[in-house]
Structure formats: structure tokens, C-alpha cells
Amino acid sequence: MTRSTFNQQPQTESFGLDDLSYDLPEELIAQKPSAVRHESRLLKLERETGDVSHHHFSDIKNFLKAGDVLIVNDTRVVPSRLYAQRESGGIIRLLLIRPLAEKINLWEAMVTPIKRLKVGEQLTLVSEASPKHRISIADIIIDQDGFKRLVVDLGRKEDVYSILGEVGFAPLPPYIVREKPEGEDENRLHDLDRYQTVFAKTPGAVAAPTAGLHFSNELLEELAERGVIIKYITLHVGPGTFKPITTDLDNHSIEAELFSISKDTADAVNAAKSEGRRIIAVGTTSLRALETAGRSGLLVPTDQGSTTLYVKPGFQFKMVDAMVTNFHLSKSSLLVLVATLAGKDNILNAYKEAVKERYRFFSYGDAMFIT
Structure with a gap:
């Protein structure tokens, strides 16, 4: 069977947001990671045939x-994710989103209650x-979107990341439930370790x-x-990754996220494309940076890229031939992306x-491994 790559046969299928709904029992929403990273399960989806097979993640080799x-x-x-006490005694919850320009001590934050x-x-x-710490x-x-956010001063800029490492919590999405911490939480250090890739390098993401x-x-x-060429990009995942689609599918927008691609990575990708070798994106963030x-048709290196790319029906893939991805929420922009990539019915x-x-x-x- 001849392999059909995504960029050779771009999806022209049209679908709406209501087409991307599925039933999910609540108990299947993972609250903790697998005990060993590579022992999670892997569903392999053949895009050309729609065939599905079941594996462990380590089988991806x-x-x-x-x-x-x-x-x-x-x-x-x-x-x-921070918890702070007001002088009145009330507790507020903060999610730091991004530092303001070069002022690493000043951060934009979502706050509840505000x-x-x-x-x-x-x-x-x-x-x-x-x-x-005050x-x-x-x-x-x-x-x-018209919502209030705070700018908070975390103190001396040289102390910011050490303070966050000491008192901050992993910015878990709302569907992962933890007890409200009033200090040290037994899950805090575990989540800080496991809600992080083993190759994490440059701080900046508020979601993994x-x-x-x-x-x-x-x-x-x-x-x-085995000869697989592993290369890196950096895209700092923002809070927009959890932003629901509240309009129709076509009018949704993605909040800008910063990314960088080295010359080494760009050269490796461009050489592979010219020789007909596959480019496999690990995750929607890698895919969006590449595309x-x-x-x-050529990958251009950049130190200061910014993307608002929203992959939806009609998008033509130029770079990616296959991808590794998790399972996504109903009617989310990430589900729209993989459905555009692999076909709605297949997904x-x-x-x-x-x-x-x-x-x-x-x-x-x-x-999932979509190929």
C-alpha cells in the first residue's frame, strides 16, 4: 500500500463544530499520569484506511x-499556579500567564476572585x-476578550523562578482535580515533575x-x-490552549504564542523534506510552530516567532507527515486540528x-499516533 502523507493530500473535508462532539465517561478523564511515562497506551490511526490498532507507547519505536x-x-x-492571602484574610487563586516584556518580575495573571x-x-x-513571600x-x-487580569509584581527579578519553584503549583487544567492547597500539597512536587517533559529546557509555558x-x-x-533524528522547537504554551470555541468553528481565534526554531532544526527538516523522509510532530504545539x-514549503528558523495559527478545515499542511498527540476535548480547537489532519470520521x-x-x-x- 502506498503511504499517503498529509502534505501531499491536504484535507478538503468540511465539517462544523457540532460534528466534533463525542461521549466520554467522566472516569476516563485521567487524574494522574501513568506510573512510567512510556508505559501509557498508544492508539495508532492509519489516516489512509482509518484502521486503528492498540499498543503501549513504547511500541512507537x-x-x-x-x-x-x-x-x-x-x-x-x-x-x-499560586494561592495568595489578602490582608483581609481571603484566599485568591492566581494563574501567571506571561512576564511583561523583559521585566521578568512583572507577570500578567488570571485571578479568581478578582x-x-x-x-x-x-x-x-x-x-x-x-x-x-509577599x-x-x-x-x-x-x-x-474583555476580562480583567492583574499585573503582579513578584519582587526581585533574580528571585522569581526560585520563588515559583518553592511555592508554585503546576498549572493543571481544570478537569484534573486536586484538593485546594492551603500550603504544601502532597501532589505538588509530583505534578511539578510529571506535568513536565523530560526534555523541558526553556521556561515560559503555562500548560504542558x-x-x-x-x-x-x-x-x-x-x-x-535506531536512527530517528530528534530535533527541538520551543513554543511557550499559553492559556489559550484551554480556550473553548464559543462562536462557530470558522470564527474562533487563537491567542498568540511565542516560538523559536533553531537553524539546526530547520536544516534537518528541510533536508528530510527534500529527500522524502517523514517529519513527525510531537503534539499540536510542535505542529503549529512547524506549519x-x-x-x-521551507522551514525558516526564527528566534522570535509568534503564532496565532488555527488549523481548521481547508488548511494545507506543508511540513508535517505524521503526529503524536493526546486525546482532546469535544468541540475544542485541538480536536478541530486533528480532525483536519486525519479526517473527521477517522478521528x-x-x-x-x-x-x-x-x-x-x-x-x-x-x-495517539496519526500516520
Whole structure:
């Protein structure tokens, strides 16, 4: 059977948001990762035939071959979920989103509850640390969707990441439930470790590139020994990854995310494309970075890229031939992406099969290999 690559046969299928709904029992939403990264499960979907097969993630070594270029996202998740006490005694929850320009001590933050908070107010971070860390409200701003956000001053910029490592929690998505921490939480250090890829390098993400969570150092070494070429991009995942589609499918927009692609990675991808070798994106973030920087058909390196790329029906893939991805929420932009890539019916049939076989879903869940 002749292999059909995504960029050779771009999807022209049309579908609407209501077509991307599926039934998911609540107990299949993974609350914790698999005990060993590469022992999660893997559903392999053949795009050309729609055939589905079931494996362990470590079996992916049998589906990759020498000369394939595997692209992973090496962004590092910031421990950006904070709990702070007001002078009145009330507790607020903060999610740091991004530092403001070069001022690493000033961060834009989503806050609940935000009522009655004032510029200049001092907050005490809730933790078992001693002495307690204090932060202040530097400004209140309005985001592009009309919601209030804070600008918080975390103190001396050289101390910011050490403070966050000491008191911050992993910015888990809302479908992963943890007890509200009033200090040290038994899951905090475990989540800080497991909601992070083994190749995480550059701090900046407020959500993990979850497809990469399945790769252990052992598996990466085995792939390299087999001749798979592993290269890195950096895309700092923002809060928009969880943004629901509230309009129709065509009018949704994606919040800008920063990315970089080295010359080494671009050269490896361009050489593979010219020689007919496969480019395999690990996760939607890697795919979006590649397709943003590769619209000309050649991957262009960049130190300061920004993407709002929303992959939807009609999109023509220029770079990617296969991908590793987790299972995504109904009617989400990520589900739109994989349905555009693999075909709506293929994806919905694969998801139905995954539910039947009791796969674990979403960030801490199992994976798919779409080829």
C-alpha cells in the first residue's frame, strides 16, 4: 500500500463544530499520569484506511524508522499556579500567564476572585515556606476578550523562578482535580515533575505540551540508536490552549504564542523534506510552530516567532507527515486540528474505539499516533 502523507493530500473535508462532539465517561478523564511515562497506551490511526490498532507507547519505536525527523517542544512549564492571602484574610487563586516584556518580575495573571482587588495591594503567597513571600498588585488590565487580569509584581527579578519553584503549583487544567492547597500539597512536587517533559529546557509555558509527556529518556535514547533524528522547537504554551470555541468553528481565534526554531532544526527538516523522509510532530504545539514557519514549503528558523495559527478545515499542511498527540476535548480547537489532519470520521471512529477500550483521556491520559 502506498503511504499517503498529509502534505501531499491536504484535507478538503468540511465539517462544523457540532460534528466534533463525542461521549466520554467522566472516569476516563485521567487524574494522574501513568506510573512510567512510556508505559501509557498508544492508539495508532492509519489516516489512509482509518484502521486503528492498540499498543503501549513504547511500541512507537516500531512505527518510526531511520531518517524520520521527530520534532518535540522543549518549553518548560512554569509553576505558575499560586494561592495568595489578602490582608483581609481571603484566599485568591492566581494563574501567571506571561512576564511583561523583559521585566521578568512583572507577570500578567488570571485571578479568581478578582472583585475588590486594588492596585498597590499586598498579597502573601500561601505555602509552608518561611519567611512568607509577599507580592503586590501593580496594575489591573483588560484582556482581548474583555476580562480583567492583574499585573503582579513578584519582587526581585533574580528571585522569581526560585520563588515559583518553592511555592508554585503546576498549572493543571481544570478537569484534573486536586484538593485546594492551603500550603504544601502532597501532589505538588509530583505534578511539578510529571506535568513536565523530560526534555523541558526553556521556561515560559503555562500548560504542558502533553504529547511529549510520554517520552522517557530511555525511549528517546532507543529511538536515536535506531536512527530517528530528534530535533527541538520551543513554543511557550499559553492559556489559550484551554480556550473553548464559543462562536462557530470558522470564527474562533487563537491567542498568540511565542516560538523559536533553531537553524539546526530547520536544516534537518528541510533536508528530510527534500529527500522524502517523514517529519513527525510531537503534539499540536510542535505542529503549529512547524506549519507557521514553513508556509513557503521551507522551514525558516526564527528566534522570535509568534503564532496565532488555527488549523481548521481547508488548511494545507506543508511540513508535517505524521503526529503524536493526546486525546482532546469535544468541540475544542485541538480536536478541530486533528480532525483536519486525519479526517473527521477517522478521528471520531478512533475516539469511539478509545472509549470502548477504556483509554485515558486528556493531559495525563494516553496518546495517539496519526500516520
